[in-house]
Amino acid sequence: MKFLEPQDREIDGMHFANEGVNRVEKLEACLEILQHIGEIVTKLLDEQTENVYQDVLEKAIKLVPGAQAGSVLVRENDHFKYVAAVGYELEELQKVTFTVEEEEEWVGRSRNHAILVREDVIRFDDAVLRDERVEMLGNVGGLKKIKAALVIPVRVKNELRLVVNLDNFESSDAFDNNSIIMARTLANLLGMVFKRLELENQLREKSQLLEYMSYHDPLTNLPNRRLFEEFAEKMFTLARRENKALSILFMDLDGFKPVNDTYGHQVGDEVLKLAAGRLERFARSSDMVSRFGGDEFVVLAYDCSKQDATALAARLIKAIEEPFEIDQLTLKLSASVGVATFPEDGDELTELIRLADERLYVAKKSSVKIVAQST
Incomplete structure (x- = not known):
């Protein structure tokens, strides 16, 4: 696991000028994230969910420094499945699923600082998967080429619901503190989106149930x-x-x-x-x-x-x-x-x-x- 240390401060005017520019750039990037998340929220609430995960991933790769490729996994019942990918063959990745425990283990390995380097990825494969999925992910998921992975877990009511993986193939130092800040901003906003989506789904289910009950006999479930x-x-x-x-x-x-x-x-x-x-x-x-x-x-x-x-x-x-x-x-x-x-x-x-x-x-x-x- 790579631990990130804050950069030593340089006490000179040039450094402060650069720091000001960096703040502006960070602010602009955060505003861009907010704008894209707003678009995603609109899609979700309009039930346009078909490509929303791909949109999330593409925006994340564009906005998070160091990201070159990535994937999104979403929980369905007791397993996580791939629903979006950039730089990988999604159709092949979808043949691989993970249990909730396996995905929690993956997220847990990045809990401190969100970043996994190559050694962490290999260690996870050897210790947790230990089956044909390792070879499959190596062939179509590019695991052997990954130098650093930025893991973005999204939780709703403390339950892991979605994981965004952002990968870099060039350097184990590709992701820095700025990357983590951007990733955490994205995760927090996505968490709010999915909480809202969950509430919308609950209301929709209740509405559908009420409509069903108004048209069906409660004892036999036959049409009334x-x-x-x-x-x-x-x-x-x-x-x-x-x-x-x-x-x-x-x-x-x-x-x-x-x-x-x-x-x-x-x-x-x-x-x-x-x-x-x-x-x-x-x-x-x-x-x-x-x-x-x-x-x-x-x-x-x-x-x-x-x-x-x-x-x-x-x-x-x-x-x-x-x-x-x-x-x-x-x-x-x-x-x-x-x-x-x-x-x-x-x-x-x-x-x-x-x-x-x-x-x-x-x-x-x-x-x-x-x-x-x-x-």
């Missing part, structure tokens, strides 16, 4: 009535344009209420979840199976005639009649179905839903399991 009706309206428009039949199957579980009353809501909920899974499994892949509430399920079947819908209803009833095994209980249920078909029975969604519901009621009051015609 709202999603069913929005989707059905679109399918009706398509059916009219393409002159296709469209059927609605309104289903109710026979024998569910006694099960719910006898064994409680917990068992009843399990029955509903299992029933939902069976309906999805035995319906066609193009059908939408939804839960309207209670033990009522509604299926939208596109390009499905009344005859085909009746056959589909029979298949779904057969699936429901298979025994339900719950907590050492064996429960047997059945189902009744009312069927209404566009355009034969009507040309409005609300009309068909009402008609299918009425036919379901007729089916439940009779010994017939499926009613597809009005009496």
Whole structure:
């Protein structure tokens, strides 16, 4: 590890003049970093993440004295993977990944002063990797040519999330205190960027979850009535344009209420979840199976005639009649179905839903399991 010592001060006017120039140059460089980070933040918040890591790396190599090449690794779950490279073949580097522990070891070796010289790089390869990755990184990552590496870790809530490696192939003294200052400025700003990005992602995930919940039944995860009706309206428009039949199957579980009353809501909920899974499994892949509430399920079947819908209803009833095994209980249920078909029975969604519901009621009051015609 190379330890950096502050340069001896020269007490003369020329030195102070140079010092003033250096301060201006440092300030200009820092302002340039801020400008580029601002551009990167805008990209991240606009979800333009495809090339943002490459942008970060290219700007870092441009701004940090001594940097000639480099790479960026980002944490995904329990591993770090290469997402950007300058001076190396990114496609080949992406075949190599590191565990969190390995990357922490790499960062840890540079913790004091951020700089690794050639001996440190070789020592890390021999002590930590010790596998085919060493040869691969030597061939495509230029490890054997690196004289000095400047390591820039970025942490969010004390968790290592991203590592920028800046490399020099000419001298072990390529990076100095100015390089470290610039690198630390970059790391601090990137840390703030990723904290903001994490908050944005959390808000986005919550928003997506709320939207999902507003369109899905929380017990079965099936589409709810709202999603069913929005989707059905679109399918009706398509059916009219393409002159296709469209059927609605309104289903109710026979024998569910006694099960719910006898064994409680917990068992009843399990029955509903299992029933939902069976309906999805035995319906066609193009059908939408939804839960309207209670033990009522509604299926939208596109390009499905009344005859085909009746056959589909029979298949779904057969699936429901298979025994339900719950907590050492064996429960047997059945189902009744009312069927209404566009355009034969009507040309409005609300009309068909009402008609299918009425036919379901007729089916439940009779010994017939499926009613597809009005009496």
